[in-house]
Amino acid sequence: xxxxxxxxxxxxxxxxxxxxxxxxxxxxxxxxxxxxxxxxxxxxxxxxxxxxxxxxxxxxxxxxxxxxxxxxxxxxxxxxxxxxxxxxxxxxxxxxxxxxxxxxxxxxxxxxxxxxxxxxxxxxxxxxxxxxxxxxxxxxxxxxxxxxxxxxxxxxxxxxxxxxxxxxxxxxxxxxxxxxxxxxxxxxxxxxxxxxxxxxxxxxxxxxxxxxxxxxxxxxxxxxxxxxxxxxxxxxxxxxxxxxxxxxxxxxxxxxxxxxxxxxxxxxxxxxxxxxxxxxxxxxxxxxxxxxxxxxxxxxxxxxxxxxxxxxxxxxxxxxxxxxxxxxxxxxxxxxxxxxxxxxxxx
Numbered sequence: 652x653x654x655x656x657x658x659x660x661x662x663x664x665x666x667x668x669x670x671x672x673x674x675x676x677x678x679x680x681x682x683x684x685x686x687x688x689x690x691x692x693x694x695x696x697x698x699x700x701x702x703x704x705x706x707x708x709x710x711x712x713x714x715x716x717x718x719x720x721x722x723x724x725x726x727x728x729x730x731x732x733x734x735x736x737x738x739x740x741x742x743x744x745x746x747x748x749x750x751x752x753x754x755x756x757x758x759x760x761x762x763x764x765x766x767x768x769x770x771x772x773x774x775x776x777x778x779x780x781x782x783x784x785x786x787x788x789x790x791x792x793x794x795x796x797x798x799x800x801x802x803x804x805x806x807x808x809x810x811x812x813x814x815x816x817x818x819x820x821x822x823x824x825x826x827x828x829x830x831x832x833x834x835x836x837x838x839x840x841x842x843x844x845x846x847x848x849x850x851x852x853x854x855x856x857x858x859x860x861x862x863x864x865x866x867x868x869x870x871x872x873x874x875x876x877x878x879x880x881x882x883x884x885x886x887x888x889x890x891x892x893x894x895x896x897x898x899x900x901x902x903x904x905x906x907x908x909x910x911x912x913x914x915x916x917x918x919x920x921x922x923x924x925x926x927x928x929x930x931x932x933x934x935x936x937x938x939x940x941x942x943x944x945x946x947x948x949x950x951x952x953x954x955x956x957x958x959x960x961x962x963x964x965x966x967x968x969x970x971x972x973x974x975x976x977x978x979x980x981x982x983x984x985x986x987x988x989x990x991x992x993x994x995x996x997x998x
Contacts, residue, residue, distance in 0.1 A: 668735030715755030752805035764821035824880035833866035834980035849906035857948035864890025865973035889956030
């Protein structure tokens with residue numbers, strides 16, 4: 652069925668992960684539309700003070716494992732946007748990811764069902780499979796084709812947890828965004844790729860491809876799903892299907908850096924991943940370059956958003972506009988600085 656009740660009511664919306672890239676852009680878009688917003692904020696989160704300065708947001712201190720605070724934050728709200736997640740592409744942290752991504756999602760979904768609130772669960776296209784022949788995958792593509800790392804596994808399990816609550820009466824929609832870039836990337840998260848190229852570390856791009864989209868367009872898709880998405884249905888929120896080389900060429904053009912020399916040879920990329928795995932044996936933190944991440948970087952990681960376009964009116968803006976806005980935001984906030992017409996990472 653298509654849920655329409657929230658089109659009329661537009662009451663309070665609770666957002667989890669409200670200091671993250673998706674969550675914070677959702678906060679700002681809802682505030683701009685005049686809709687009341689609540690945010691679940693982990694205790695001691697100094698970033699929240701800067702992120703929410705001047706915004707009329709009701710804050711609820713607590714985490715996804717604080718069931719009482721979570722239920723209090725949801726009670727009386729009409730909607731929940733669940734954007735909080737533990738994101739890491741590697742082989743470690745399965746237990747922690749299950750605790751946050753799966754059990755945390757289960758608690759959010761349960762609280763929303765008890766409160767009678769509509770839920771939009773922000774998943775990932777990594778929960779969906781890939782076609783062996785490289786064709787863009789869609790919402791019905793079976794799992795497979797990706798490294799079965801903890802992030803992939805737990806995002807898939809989190810969706811299953813939401814659907815279990817749907818079977819018990821929860822009104823919920825799942826959205827699956829592709830690779831997002833844009834403003835308000837406080838951490839920074841996926842904007843780190845742009846920052847690295849903008850700092851002159853983009854000589855050789857990974858040999859795979861991905862879909863790139865503006866986080867603000869993803870948030871528009873999330874709000875459309877909140878208003879008129881079908882209960883229990885997935886929606887891929889896609890973007891521009893580009894090789895990493897073409898994406899990095901745009902990054903270099905916008906940031907004023909030298910164009911990439913080409914794609915890194917696949918054997919070298921695989922070797923880098925194995926070296927990262929070995930190095931990780933002697934470190935507390937798994938390196939960002941590891942065999943899960945490098946395997947992912949060599950895949951044709953492309954998806955179709957035709958369902959979201961047809962049912963939600965989903966659209967996305969030109970890629971260069973997205974990159975320019977994201978880069979300007981990073982420069983303005985001191986994450987990078989221009990130097991003689993070029994830019995480097997701020998330290």
